[in-house]
Amino acid sequence: MKILDLTGNGGAPGPAEAVCSRKACRHGAEWQLLWNNPKIHTPERRKIWLACGEHRAWLEDYLQTRGLWKDTVALNPAGRAS
């Protein structure tokens, strides 16, 4: 007989913990950078990087330099107003 505990959180990171995608940055994300790599993604596919205010420009520049950047939109964590 198996007993499956479906109620445990298991330590999995919740969606509310949005952290900047910049390497080694632990700041909370304020922006979503939408991008697409036409070499490996279908045209309608959107990958998302999260960026804090400090690294938004750095990450945008990184994507734009490679022709991958599509859009930048503000991140609004559900249920948490800043």
Ligand SMILES: [Zn+2]
């Ligand atoms: Zn950052």
